[in-house]
Amino acid sequence: MRRVADIAKAAGLLALLTAAAPLATATEAAAQKAQAARGAPPRGLQGKPGDKLLVEADELIYDNDRGTVTARGNAELHYGPRTLQADSVRYDRNASRVFAEGNVRLTDRDGAVVTGDRMELTDDFKNGFIDSLRVQQTVEQRGEVVRTRFSAPRAERIAGEQTSFEYGTYTACEPCKDNPEKPPLWQVRAAKIIHNNETHTVYFEDSRLELAGIPVAYLPYFEAPDPTVKRKTGFLTPRFLTSTAIGTGVATPFFMNLAPNYDLTVTPAFLSRQGVLGQAEFRHRLETGAYSARVSGIFQTTPSAFLPGPLGAGDRDFRGSVESKGRFYINDRWTTGWDVVGVTDKWFLDNYRIRNQALVSDYFREAVSTAYLTGQGDRSWFEARGYYFKVLSSFDWQKEQPVVAPVIDYEKRINGPDPVGGELRFEGNITSLTREATDFQGLPRSNAFLFSPSVNGINYPLYDTCSTFTRSTCLIRGLAGTNTRASAQVSWRRSFIDPLGQVITPFAYLRTDAFFVNPSLSGFQNALVPTIAKIGEGSSGRVMPAVGVDYRYPFVGDFGRLGVHTLEPIAQVIARPSETRIGRLPNEDAQSLVFDDTSLFEWDKFSGYDRVEGGLRANLGGQYSVVTPAGWYANVLFGESVQIAGVNSFRRGDIANVGLESGLENRRSDFVGRFQLSPNQHISLITRARFDQADFxxxxxxxxxxxxxxxxxxxxxxxxxxxxxxxxxxxxxxxxxxxxxxxxxxxxxxxxxxxxxxxxxxxxxxxxxxxxxxxxxxxxxxxxxxxxxxxxxxxxxxxxxxxxxxxxxxxxxxxxxxxxxxxxxxxxxxxxxxxxxxxxxxxxxxxxxxxxxxxxxxxxxxxxxx
Known part of the structure; x- marks a missing residue:
């Protein structure tokens, strides 16, 4: 026996071993010894390029009589993408086998780590037997790193692509650090587990699910994709359904991986009272985007489980829905897409527990369908959309919902020309909508004895009916017919800071609006509404020029550990003519008026384009803030708005009474304030309030x-x-x-x-x-x-x-x-x-x-x- 010791320590020995090297002759052995002494690999162990075994160890022992090479001490063998590490590795050139012992660790090409007490492998690490095997694989699922673990007293590795575990276990749980022998929270134990790396499938034979070591479920056979698989044909986790109307049932989704970029999921749901609910979802990813479509339907066997119309769908045999979503990137600036949902009746999605992301909320049940085109430049934005609102509540009337198409918004900002400077901003909006029936909201009656009939056993109060419109009893949330408005606004502003630190920002804007109103006079609650509400039919226009100035004078003091304190008085004055045609134009998008600290210094306090603020107005206030080195932040703001001249836009209510009781309807508005406090990044407190001008x-x-x-x-x-x-x-x-x-x-x-x-x-x-x-x-x-x-x-x-x-x-x-x-x-x-x-x-x-x-x-x- 010839030995070469400690060469790797001194010279970093790298031995290249042929995968099936022949037994060396005595002469060759002598030459190998001389080469090894020089730190070179033995000549007879050099194989073909790309078919070599790279060995690194503290000590190499050559036994030419038995045809073995043994690597001891931090042995590490590399063969292509696979790495074998152990305390000791013996390579038998006659049998082309590798025997590893002591802290054996095999890293596969996909990053999976196989550990064991002893491994017997072929020289390419593809086949062999492993004692006390443990496999750990790290994958990412839903943005989260997950580590899976296989273990078995003995396993066989076949062709490098398949591992068979005898009496093995599988889990994704970390072992207990204090007591590694303690069973994990859950594991699957089986008589045989076969992990096929080529098909990325795990097969379990005679298996049972254990929770904390206690068997809770038994399956004679099942298979599942391994954790590296994100898409694989097969059954998904079933979903259980139950309600008084549909009975008890189970949905069994089956996923079909039709291609790398598209798939189909079929989900029959077997319901004890209503039969079979069918669902299918198709998803397709393209080079420029993706889309999906889902259909659901059922022929009900017990329609009487639901209320008859108009309170339910008890008079329908077939019920169903269609949903689709898509998003495509035309280029790096333009995007188009859609998100639509259609149902046979407003109760279907809820009755059959169908999850739908288009539902707005549980408070106002409606599904919003939309299609859009958006574009974004360096300092510009374009968006065109269409909307369809499907109400899903028993108490809403679909005819009052508008079909909105199109809604077009455009915004562009550029630097102002010399010598004006500053910033120029252009905004444009076109909105057109059609509604079949006028949407009324009755004002509550003060008489407590006027009630509506019982609905499904529940009695509701009666608000004043609005089949005949009067301003004292009704609000109009939307007019029947087709209403179109086109708006454009160009604005300019520029800030100047003088040597004293005063910030003066003059600004100006010009707003124009064109309305095209075609009211519908058919229907019992549409006739005479435009006439009584004095809504003009046909085309009309509105122009609103404005000039103003914003003045701020921040006083800043640095008090060291007490922080930086800033006191800033603010005054803003806007001059413009009075708003015209108040209450004689439709108001669809400017009904949400909230006067508080966030809108105090807005040029126009209305929330949309259908209304425009007019008159000479001053917005006055001030704020105080402090920031400390310890991380404290506090801010206080207080102010009011004063109508100096002209018609107060908020004093004259329109057909929805917008402006009235807003806090802005008097010459001097209510006071508004805000208080913010953040002692650190973990705690934040904010309070805002509006106080009455007369009595606070x-x-x-x-x-x-x-x-x-x-x-x-x-x-x-x-x-x-x-x-x-x-x-x-x-x-x-x-x-x-x-x-x-x-x-x-x-x-x-x-x-x-x-x-x-x-x-x-x-x-x-x-x-x-x-x-x-x-x-x-x-x-x-x-x-x-x-x-x-x-x-x-x-x-x-x-x-x-x-x-x-x-x-x-x-x-x-x-x-x-x-x-x-x-x-x-x-x-x-x-x-x-x-x-x-x-x-x-x-x-x-x-x-x-x-x-x-x-x-x-x-x-x-x-x-x-x-």
Missing amino acids: GVNRFESGITARFSPFLPLSVSAFYSYYQAQPLLGFNNRREGITASATYHITPNWFLTGSALLDLTHYLDARDSYNDALRTYLANPIGAVPLPPSSNRFYLSGMSLGGGYQDECTTVSLNYIISPIATALGVRERNQTVLLRVELKTLGEADLRQNVGTPISADGIAAVR
């Missing part, structure tokens, strides 16, 4: 706090309180007051509790809620009846969720109890109560179970159980 009473108040107390306390909270004074002319007879709050507390790094609540503090003031008491009083004594006071329950829980769960690197389990309002916009007291259980075993799949508790009977179109 609070007309509007909002305050909220968000806080994350980690690492001192694993708690994050947010709470917001809102108060709005009554606005009878806008349809709100009583003040509105409420609290929304949410919190998450981590009991441990893995266990957490979470909750949220929505409290309506003025629900008892709503005349609608006194219906039953007042009706009983009226029936008992119709002549001398006196309305009973509403319920005194001040704290009405409109919505709530409570839950908790567990989350770690391999498992997510959550259980939530959810109370959500139904048709909140109408003030209905009934609420959905749902228990939601969600379980995710990463790399295996996820499942959720949603169960309604209680009996919602008002707005979901479901009949009482029979």
